[in-house]
Amino acid sequence: MTINDELWDAIVFAERGLVLKIVQAAVDNDEDLVELLNNTMIPALREVGDQFSAGEVFVPEMLASAKAMQAAIDIVGPLLAKTGHKPIAKVCIGSVRGDLHDIGKNLVAIMLRGSGFEVDDLGVNCRVDDFEAAVQRGAEVVCLSALLSTTRDAMRPVADHFRDRDEVKVVVGGAVITQEFADVIGADGFGFDASDAIRAVRECLGLAGTPA
Amino acid sequence: MTPRERVLAAINHEEPDRVPVVIGVSNATGIKMKPYRGIKELIGVKAPDDYIYDWPELGTALIDEDTMRRLHSDVRGVLDLEPETVRQWNKERDPHSDYVDSWGSGQTEIGPDDWYPNVHPLPDATTPADLDAYDDWPDMSDPTRVAHVREAASRLAKENQYAILATPWLLFPFERAHAMQGMDVFLLNMIEHPDFARVLLQRIGDYCKQLMGYFLQELGDNVDIIKIGDDLGTQKSLMISPRMYRNFLKPVHADLIGFIKERTSAKVFFHSDGDVAPLIDDFIEIGVDILNPIQTNAGSMSDLAMLKKRFGNNIAFCGGIDTDRVLPLGSVDDVRQEVKRVMQTLGPGGGYMVGAVHTVMNDVPPENVLAMVDAVEEFGHYPLGS
Numbered sequence A: 001m002t003i004n005d006e007l008w009d010a011i012v013f014a015e016r017g018l019v020l021k022i023v024q025a026a027v028d029n030d031e032d033l034v035e036l037l038n039n040t041m042i043p044a045l046r047e048v049g050d051q052f053s054a055g056e057v058f059v060p061e062m063l064a065s066a067k068a069m070q071a072a073i074d075i076v077g078p079l080l081a082k083t084g085h086k087p088i089a090k091v092c093i094g095s096v097r098g099d100l101h102d103i104g105k106n107l108v109a110i111m112l113r114g115s116g117f118e119v120d121d122l123g124v125n126c127r128v129d130d131f132e133a134a135v136q137r138g139a140e141v142v143c144l145s146a147l148l149s150t151t152r153d154a155m156r157p158v159a160d161h162f163r164d165r166d167e168v169k170v171v172v173g174g175a176v177i178t179q180e181f182a183d184v185i186g187a188d189g190f191g192f193d194a195s196d197a198i199r200a201v202r203e204c205l206g207l208a209g210t211p212a
Numbered sequence B: 001m002t003p004r005e006r007v008l009a010a011i012n013h014e015e016p017d018r019v020p021v022v023i024g025v026s027n028a029t030g031i032k033m034k035p036y037r038g039i040k041e042l043i044g045v046k047a048p049d050d051y052i053y054d055w056p057e058l059g060t061a062l063i064d065e066d067t068m069r070r071l072h073s074d075v076r077g078v079l080d081l082e083p084e085t086v087r088q089w090n091k092e093r094d095p096h097s098d099y100v101d102s103w104g105s106g107q108t109e110i111g112p113d114d115w116y117p118n119v120h121p122l123p124d125a126t127t128p129a130d131l132d133a134y135d136d137w138p139d140m141s142d143p144t145r146v147a148h149v150r151e152a153a154s155r156l157a158k159e160n161q162y163a164i165l166a167t168p169w170l171l172f173p174f175e176r177a178h179a180m181q182g183m184d185v186f187l188l189n190m191i192e193h194p195d196f197a198r199v200l201l202q203r204i205g206d207y208c209k210q211l212m213g214y215f216l217q218e219l220g221d222n223v224d225i226i227k228i229g230d231d232l233g234t235q236k237s238l239m240i241s242p243r244m245y246r247n248f249l250k251p252v253h254a255d256l257i258g259f260i261k262e263r264t265s266a267k268v269f270f271h272s273d274g275d276v277a278p279l280i281d282d283f284i285e286i287g288v289d290i291l292n293p294i295q296t297n298a299g300s301m302s303d304l305a306m307l308k309k310r311f312g313n314n315i316a317f318c319g320g321i322d323t324d325r326v327l328p329l330g331s332v333d334d335v336r337q338e339v340k341r342v343m344q345t346l347g348p349g350g351g352y353m354v355g356a357v358h359t360v361m362n363d364v365p366p367e368n369v370l371a372m373v374d375a376v377e378e379f380g381h382y383p384l385g386s
Helices: A005-012 A016-028 A033-053 A059-082 A103-114 A128-136 A152-162 A179-185 A194-204 B003-011 B033-043 B065-070 B084-092 B128-132 B149-159 B173-181 B183-192 B194-219 B242-263 B277-285 B304-311 B332-346 B366-379
Strands: A090-095 A118-121 A141-145 A169-173 A189-191 B075-079 B106-111 B114-119 B163-167 B225-229 B267-271 B290-292 B316-321 B352-356
Touching: A005 A016, A005 A033, A005 A059, A016 A033, A016 A059, A033 A059, A033 A103, A033 A194, A059 A103, A059 B183, A090 A103, A090 A128, A103 A118, A103 A141, A103 A194, A103 B183, A128 A141, A128 A152, A141 A152, A141 A194, A152 A169, A152 A179, A169 A179, A169 A194, A179 A189, A189 A194, B003 B163, B003 B352, B033 B065, B033 B366, B075 B149, B128 B194, B149 B163, B149 B194, B163 B194, B173 B183, B173 B194, B173 B242, B183 B194, B194 B225, B194 B242, B225 B242, B225 B290, B242 B267, B242 B277, B277 B304, B304 B316, B304 B332, B316 B332, B332 B352, B332 B366, B352 B366
Parallel strands: A090 A118, A090 A141, A141 A169, A169 A189, B075 B163, B163 B225, B225 B267, B267 B290, B290 B316, B316 B352
Antiparallel strands: B106 B114
């Protein structure tokens, strides 16, 4: 397994310009982009997520690394799609009705993309119908985000809506969400933070929590 | 003891007759309109549904005097106002369009009585020149901001019953930077354009000092506590690293607090949500006297015994009654027991005032607000039992 150490560090230390340069060079040199994604980009961003979970880096560093990762995915993603590289699964994500907060939701979306999922980002203030429409477009997992104690209850009608449909999994997360709350509303998964959300999505699809 | 004497004793780390109650003043120690209406109904008070700062979109009620007494509140507020022109503009605008304040930042309507800070005038600024080019920096010298302050404060001082907690709106440099740029944009700029981020915080800090100067001039000696702050914590940690805090923000906070302390002997009350335990020594060093809101469901802030033991001799605490689960979801007895527990942990030796962790939000039953303050009467008289 080849790891591109320079790209790894550029993602971890959020040097967006360098990330773009290395990824573009890899494209120009016709390197194996799947290998670059799986062996370097995804684990590098996971390292940032783990550092965040451990309290070693904070929101600005995490945002900056995610932004660098997103810039790389914008280059690599369309090229991989052209070669027939299939995403692990399609998922949708949105902040629930009444909640316009999107920083955490955006981080999870970038980490999901970086982890090989196709992400249908529904934005903020999303209603049951928005999630249902995304499922109709092929989403297998519905990810719900809420920052506020006053908006978390807007997750209930979405969980209720998909309760009897085994083929649709509901994963919840956000500052005020706990495992206990996820259990009470009958969600299939709960992500404690952005890194943990990837584990939760993988697990409810029957995949190992952390990719090999 | 008068309520004022009670508060002054507590913040001077002495035991008063009972633990003071701080509720109904400013936003962070205030009550939203729905629970306020519920409380008035329960206690049979008829008073208008007015808003603090004359600002309905903020949603925080201006609590009438009868209700303040029933809530056993030991403080009374003196606030500033947006300039008359800004208030008038907002009153005359389409009621569903964005509310815009005197900095050019503002709120978007999400639903009935629900507004979200979503108007950011400087999302693309990355250089000091971009800040120079912005035309809408606030005019802090506008006399209509503070025209009412002298009379309001001197009336309270003459009554000499309640501690005066004075709060100009959001002289919080970090949060103001979020308002100007969008939170994620500013946080990224702290990494990608650190010199610019420092200049923006400094410039905001200068405006904060300007308004604080006019405000303090009107207050004169008629003030006991000045509230400032900045939300720095998240549910489990800090939003930015301690190093970044010390590098970017601490000098701005220290400058503002120094400015206040040169002009008044009032205590400095610093509001900061989330788990800010790793910064409490920094707050003490720069002159914070009272820390609020002690968000007990956030990381190490749940360890009240540790907070009291480690910091309690050097800083007073205000808040601590959970607004995430206990107040909105707990029974009346859950609330009573939690208030008792928090008082018994933070209250010994003074240095603690009961308050909700941030505003009493619309999901809190009014019965629980009364249960919170009544528990102080029931269990909060010194010496505190075990």
